[in-house]
Amino acid sequence: MVEKLISISLKNRAIVLLLAAALFAYGVYSIQKNPIDAIPDLSENQVIVFTEWMGRSPQVIEDQVTYPLVSNLQGIPKIKNVRGTSMFGMSFVYIIFEDDVDIYWARTRVLERLNYAQRLLPQGVTPSLGPDGTGVGHIFWYHIDAPKMDLGEQRALQDWYVKLALQTVPGVAEVASFGGFEKQYQIIVDPVKLQYYNITLMDVMNKIKANNNDVGGRKFEMSNMAYIIRGLGYIKNLEDIENTAISNNNGIPVRVKDIGSVQMGGDLRLGIFDMDGKGEVVGGIVVMRYGENADKVITGVKEKMKEVQKGLPEGVLFKTSYDRSTLIKAAIESVKGTLIEEMITVSIVVFIFLFHWRSALIILIQLPISVAAGFIFLEMFGISSNIMSLTGIALAIGVVVDDGIVMVENAYRHISHAQELKK
Known part of the structure; x- marks a missing residue:
């Protein structure tokens, strides 16, 4: 079977080259389409229901809010588990769905059931869904540098101007404010x-x-x-x-x-946000929506912040506290560097030992096509390009190089032996 496949490929070189070019082109398309992140998302497929009833003890919250919600939300299809947590004035219910369930289908089902469960709760208590983000959705943190404004004015600026503008960026599920006084x-x-x-x-x-x-x-x-x-x-x-x-x-x-x-x-607050031990600051946490491209969302947030900057009072600036795009770029550059190093090393090794530039060219063509094909499968199975997957590709490059050297050397040896027999 292998001999027939090799024979057909040798007789139809143009078709093989076209297929290789198409595979490489589709791989490049998959690279551009595949979501890029630094951290693999291993969190549960969950929907969070948040209910606030200020001034009530955890026992009252448990009896009158958490228990009725957990009892009624258990009937939703494709649920793995329902967990409830009660604390002073607040209730959290975590509905864990099966891994193959679409998150927005799950949120719709939970919202439908909440419309029924609303009548079982005390008057004036309304449950709400949490943002459609994941446990690793905190992709960008920023704070406001405003030395001439007090913490209350900074928080008002954050809540009523900056936050509302950044929430319009595609892919942003929520902008959570922190610090200052409401x-x-x-x-x-x-x-x-x-x-x-x-x-x-x-x-x-x-x-x-x-x-x-x-x-x-x-x-x-x-x-x-x-x-x-x-x-x-x-x-x-x-x-x-x-x-x-x-x-x-x-x-x-x-x-x-x-x-x-x-x-x-x-308003009463339970903590402060201190920056490098120099004092309190006010800022926000950008939460990415489920399944979005982290690098693209961060780029959109930065572009929007440039527009928002024009409307800020004089002397007020944005400062970045945490930016995941630096880690994303470092991971991508690592794979690029590994690929380039391997191609140069292999070319030198093959050329020195075989003195045949076409043999080296075969491996140089093989490497980028193999890497592009890897991204096709990442996109096919819905796996983002993160540190884990990119590291796997970087390690696989070495295996591809070894196989390519062995196959080229073996083909070169058989061709040389055949030419000697003809003489």
Whole structure:
């Protein structure tokens, strides 16, 4: 069989060369299409359901949120396992699917079941799906260098400008903010004054919520003109909250400033982000969407950051904290360097021992075609180009070189022996 295949190949050299060229071209196409990353993704095929119910103990969260969700999500098809975790004010449910399940099909099934499970949860508690990323999806970290801005202003800039812009980059699942203070209006209530005016804390909360609202009216016609009537009630500063009426005392309105004080402060936080021991910074973590090309996504994020930079206040700059593309480029350069070194070494060895440049040319053609064919199989089986797969290709180059030298030397020996017999 092998002899027939060799004989057919020798008789149809043009066809063999065309097939080799087509294989190499398809391999180059697979290299460009195959996702490139530094770290192989070995995480579970999972969907995360996150539920927040602040102020409740882990036991209450477990009984009223986590347990109902886990019980109802177990009926989804192609599930391997369902895990639940309860902590203070938060619940996490991890739905582990089989490896061959499409992640977006799984997210759709989980979302359908959550619509049913919603009625089993306490009023006002709404579960939500986590981002469609993986455990190794944190591909790019950055922080804001703004020496003239406090941590609250930096966090507001990150949450309401930078984050929203970077989330539009194709392949980005989420931009998670870290560091700084999330600004909030804080009302410090005097309990003695509440008792004096016979006002409850819930009355204060409900009145402030009701006053922080825009309301719509209807069209009003007068003198052949139509006017749209609407009520503007959104809170714009501290004074608006201080002057909000809570109740009345003998016909005199009781305002928020009569029962306490209002200030601008930061939300409760459980940690800080320190940069090189020089102080706190504010920034974000870019999470890549499942199955995307990490190098391409990082390039898109950097291009978007250049556009966002133009709209930042004077003196505010982006600083990179972690960039996986450096590791990706190093892995690619390692394979390229190995391939070039092997080709040069083999050419020298074959030419010295055989003194035949065409024999060396055969191996030089064989190496890039073999590597390109390897990427075809990577793309076919859905394996990304990462450190593990690229290292395997680099090691396989040595085996290909050894086989090529042996086969060329053997063919050269048989041809020389045949020519001697003819003499």
